Each structure stands twice: as C-alpha cells, then as structure tokens.
Amino acid sequence: MDSGNDMSGEAMASDNPTVGGAPMMADMNIVENAVNSPIHTTLVAAVQQANLVETLQGEGPFTVFAPTDEAFAALPDGTVETLMMDENREQLAGILTAHVVPGNLTTQALRDEFGSDGFAHLTTVSGDALSVGERDGQLYAFDESGNNYLISTGDVMQSNGVIHVVDGVLLPE
Numbered sequence: 001m002d003s004g005n006d007m008s009g010e011a012m013a014s015d016n017p018t019v020g021g022a023p024m025m026a027d028m029n030i031v032e033n034a035v036n037s038p039i040h041t042t043l044v045a046a047v048q049q050a051n052l053v054e055t056l057q058g059e060g061p062f063t064v065f066a067p068t069d070e071a072f073a074a075l076p077d078g079t080v081e082t083l084m085m086d087e088n089r090e091q092l093a094g095i096l097t098a099h100v101v102p103g104n105l106t107t108q109a110l111r112d113e114f115g116s117d118g119f120a121h122l123t124t125v126s127g128d129a130l131s132v133g134e135r136d137g138q139l140y141a142f143d144e145s146g147n148n149y150l151i152s153t154g155d156v157m158q159s160n161g162v163i164h165v166v167d168g169v170l171l172p173e
Contacts, residue, residue, distance in 0.1 A: 017153050019165055020068075026157040030056045030064055033158055039165075042072040042080060043096075049084050050093040060160035061104035065130070065141050067169045071149070075169055097126035098143070098172045104161050107139055107154040128172040143170035 016024045020039035025032075031053055034040050043066055047053055056062065072080050083092045101122045105113075110132045113120035119133045119142070131142040132151070139151040141164070149168030156163040 015157075017156050019153055019156060019163075024156045024158075024163075027159050029160045030060075030062060030158045030163060032057075033156070033163070034066065039068045039070070040066060042069045043067060046072075046080075046084065046092060046096055050089055050096050052093060052096055056100075056160075058160065060158075061102070062125075062161035063101040063103055063105040064161065064163045065099045065101075065151070065166045065170060066163050067099065067149075067166055068152075071166065071168045094126050094172060095169070098124045098128040098130065099166075099170050100125040101130065106162055107151070107164070110139065126172060130170060139164075141166050141168075141170060144173040145171045147171065 016026050018024060019033075019037045022036050022038055024036070031044075031047065034044050034047070037044075047056060056064070082088060083095065101124055105122075110120045111134070113122075113132075114134070115121065119131045122130045122132070124130050129144050133140055133142060133148075139154060140148045141151055142148045147168060147170070149166045149170070151164045152167050153165035156165065
C-alpha cells in the first residue's frame with residue numbers, strides 16, 4: 001500500500017490530514033498521534049496528568065474533539081496551571097472526557113446525525129452534552145456552556161477512532 005516511502009508526507013497527507021504540519025498515521029492510536037502533533041502539547045500533558053493515556057490507547061473506537069495549544073492558552077490566566085495540579089486531577093479528567101464521544105464519527109457521520117434542528121446531539125464519555133452543527137460549510141462543536149468552536153481539521157483517522165481538531169476547549173456546565 002505505502003510502498004515503503006513512509007517519510008513522503010505527501011502520500012500520508014493524501015490518506016490522512018496533517019495536524020500542525022505533522023503527519024498523522026491512521027495505523028497509530030490517538031495518543032501516539034497526539035504526541036506527534038506540535039499543536040497539541042498541552043492536550044498531551046493534560047491527558048497524562050489526568051491518567052487517561054491508557055484509556056485513549058485502548059480499543060475504542062473514540063471520537064476526540066482535540067483542542068489546540070492556542071485553545072488552552074485562550075482560557076483565563078491560571079486555568080490550565082490550576083487544572084494540572086494533582087488535587088484537580090478529577091476535574092481535569094472530567095473536562096478532557098467532555099471532548100470524547102464513543103464511536104468512530106467522521107465529519108460525514110456527524111452530518112448524517114443532524115436532526116431537524118441542524119445539529120448532531122452527542123453524549124460524551126463524561127456524560128456531558130456536545131453538539132455539532134454546520135455554518136457556511138464549516139463544522140462547529142458546541143459545549144454545554146453555550147460556547148462553539150470551529151472544527152479546523154476533521155477526519156484525522158486513528159487506529160482506534162478519529163480526531164477532529166477544535167479551536168477551543170469544550171467546557172461542561
């Protein structure tokens with residue numbers, strides 16, 4: 001399939017989008033690919049701090065709405081540092097699992113789930129609500145707090161699911 005030219009980038013990009021300029025390999029799991037993404041260093045550190053690495057390396061499938069480093073940086077000053085404290089591990093895990101939906105929901109699968117209100121209403125691993133809607137041909141993720149963020153890169157296929165890069169941190173109520 002790949003003819004051994006696994007460093008071409010171009011061949012990999014045709015199969016799977018790059019994220020932050022880094023190739024994402026469909027045969028690697030969510031954590032393995034996230035570690036290689038230069039725009040997800042905060043997310044990777046948070047997943048490690050929340051003890052979710054093993055879960056996200058599991059069989060799945062999982063659909064992950066993955067906030068970028070810029071998304072975390074846009075939170076109020078001190079928020080990330082506070083969440084990364086050992087005593088806040090449970091709260092951090094709750095926020096992170098509010099970005100994960102069971103299943104392998106590609107952008108087409110999300111569109112197929114749109115109801116009469118124009119949204120796909122999903123339940124995250126944390127039990128929180130997450131909705132996806134479309135505006136001007138772009139998909140947006142909506143959290144319980146009423147925030148909505150652009151899905152800037154969709155359909156990043158993984159061995160155990162799919163990642164959609166989102167430009168904000170989705171917060172449960």
